Amino acid sequence: MDRLLITGGKPLVGEVEISGAKNAALPILCAALLTADTVALANVPRLKDVDTMLSLLAQLGVKVKHDGQAGVELTASSLDSLQAPYELVKTMRASILVLGPLVARFGQARVSLPGGCAIGQRPVDQHIRGLQALGAEITIEHGYVVAKAKRLKGAVIRTDMVTVTGTENLLMAAVLAEGTTVLENAAREPEVVDLAELLIKMGADISGHGTDRIVIRGVERLHGAQHEVMPDRIEAGSFLCAVAATGGQIRLGGVAPSTMGATLSKLAQAGLQLEVSDDSIQATMQGRPKSVDIRTHEYPGFATDMQAQFMALNTVAQGTSIVVETIFENRFMHVQELIRLGADIEIDGHTAVVRGVPSLSGATVMATDLRASASLVIAGLKAEGQTVIERIYHLDRGYTNMEIKLRQLGAQIERISSRGQA
Ligand SMILES: CC(=O)N[C@H]1[C@@H](OP(=O)(O)OP(=O)(O)OC[C@H]2O[C@@H](n3ccc(=O)[nH]c3=O)[C@H](O)[C@@H]2O)O[C@H](CO)[C@@H](O)[C@@H]1O
Numbered sequence: 001m002d003r004l005l006i007t008g009g010k011p012l013v014g015e016v017e018i019s020g021a022k023n024a025a026l027p028i029l030c031a032a033l034l035t036a037d038t039v040a041l042a043n044v045p046r047l048k049d050v051d052t053m054l055s056l057l058a059q060l061g062v063k064v065k066h067d068g069q070a071g072v073e074l075t076a077s078s079l080d081s082l083q084a085p086y087e088l089v090k091t092m093r094a095s096i097l098v099l100g101p102l103v104a105r106f107g108q109a110r111v112s113l114p115g116g117c118a119i120g121q122r123p124v125d126q127h128i129r130g131l132q133a134l135g136a137e138i139t140i141e142h143g144y145v146v147a148k149a150k151r152l153k154g155a156v157i158r159t160d161m162v163t164v165t166g167t168e169n170l171l172m173a174a175v176l177a178e179g180t181t182v183l184e185n186a187a188r189e190p191e192v193v194d195l196a197e198l199l200i201k202m203g204a205d206i207s208g209h210g211t212d213r214i215v216i217r218g219v220e221r222l223h224g225a226q227h228e229v230m231p232d233r234i235e236a237g238s239f240l241c242a243v244a245a246t247g248g249q250i251r252l253g254g255v256a257p258s259t260m261g262a263t264l265s266k267l268a269q270a271g272l273q274l275e276v277s278d279d280s281i282q283a284t285m286q287g288r289p290k291s292v293d294i295r296t297h298e299y300p301g302f303a304t305d306m307q308a309q310f311m312a313l314n315t316v317a318q319g320t321s322i323v324v325e326t327i328f329e330n331r332f333m334h335v336q337e338l339i340r341l342g343a344d345i346e347i348d349g350h351t352a353v354v355r356g357v358p359s360l361s362g363a364t365v366m367a368t369d370l371r372a373s374a375s376l377v378i379a380g381l382k383a384e385g386q387t388v389i390e391r392i393y394h395l396d397r398g399y400t401n402m403e404i405k406l407r408q409l410g411a412q413i414e415r416i417s418s419r420g421q422a
């Protein structure tokens with residue numbers, strides 16, 4: 001298993017290009033299942049999760065053409081299989097996103113239940129209930145969701161909570177249903193909007209995306225389209241937390257600041273000076289950051305996917321902060337590891353109290369999930385001496401070449417491969 005070796009204490013200076021968004025790319029790749037024509041995508045991030053999704057789609061029989069960079073063409077003219085096996089789904093929960101498109105276009109699907117996840121239980125009951133409301137017959141057989149339907153029929157669906165992939169699955173199912181579907185309490189995340197925009201290019205009739213009420217008028221068929229995946233607001237936010245912690249000046253290119261309101265406002269409160277254009281952010285940090293209170297919330301609130309990175313920033317900030325995690329029941333696993341680096345954090349249920357310390361000291365720590373890994377990288381960049389981060393396969397799920405990009409900014413960071421080579 002690869003590890004990261006960081007020698008901390010250097011400010012970050014330079015320019016870096018942000019990749020396409022993982023959480024937009026994954027549903028968008030699945031949308032290609034909705035048409036027999038080719039869907040041509042640009043700005044697809046090169047990540048483990050994208051590789052996993054492409055393997056799953058290829059296994060279903062989708063023809064996948066990858067240009068080795070950020071371009072991917074997908075053609076689902078005919079499929080060999082309608083089954084998403086446990087072996088792939090267990091490594092990536094987003095595999096459940098093939099369920100809606102398969103049942104909508106082919107009238108059946110067999111998709112492994114994703115199972116639990118380190119950050120929380122994460123059931124898919126709302127996906128299932130929504131598909132049932134659209135007329136699918138669903139049974140759970142041997143750990144698989146088995147869905148059947150002649151043609152889905154539009155319905156009004158109100159999910160019990162705001163669910164991002166739930167909204168995306170039901171959106172993809174409803175575009176080919178007969179009649180009108182209304183998704184109430186829908187997720188407003190920019191990644192849902194990006195998916196809807198691709199679907200509209202493919203011929204879908206959708207309005208209200210970006211609000212909590214999405215109206216979908218089903219069409220008979222969709223056609224091919226071209227689309228550029230939106231920038232990754234979480235990757236961009238992670239780099240900004242890093243420079244806020246280490247000090248320095250960085251410029252991020254290929255970003256969409258309009259999707260980053262809550263993150264940018266908290267970073268400004270922490271003392272990061274920001275100059276924002278339509279697609280770039282220049283960030284300058286002088287002196288020690290100020291503590292900022294965080295309460296995670298659905299978009300446009302503060303993203304749970306940024307909580308761990310802000311926690312790392314708060315550990316070295318001036319003052320005490322309160323961090324409340326409201327979306328996932330077990331998303332504080334980075335806390336124990338940050339404490340190993342010298343942080344002063346106390347957890348009480350869903351709340352963490354972070355008392356800022358003037359410095360951290362390097363140690364060996366273990367990544368437990370994707371954003372926990374990013375928080376340890378940020379803390380390691382700030383800590384005095386050497387930090388070794390183990391189990392960075394979590395980081396590779398969602399960040400493109402993070403250590404290479406950080407080296408571009410002057411960080412001393414290297415990957416030690418399991419064979420012992422950097
Ligand atoms: C691939 C992707 O886009 N992943 C993102 C997506 O995950 P994901 O879509 O899985 O997260 P959800 O928005 O569905 O989860 C929100 C909450 O609803 C619960 N829930 C959800 C569905 C359901 O059927 N039943 C249920 O109880 C979950 O356990 C969680 O407590 O949104 C999360 C919340 O912004 C982000 O952290 C993830 O990075």
Ligand SMILES: C=C(OP(=O)(O)O)C(=O)O
Pocket residue numbers: 022023093094305370371398
């Ligand atoms: C939790 C995340 O991803 P996933 O939903 O794919 O586990 C994330 O991107 O932070």
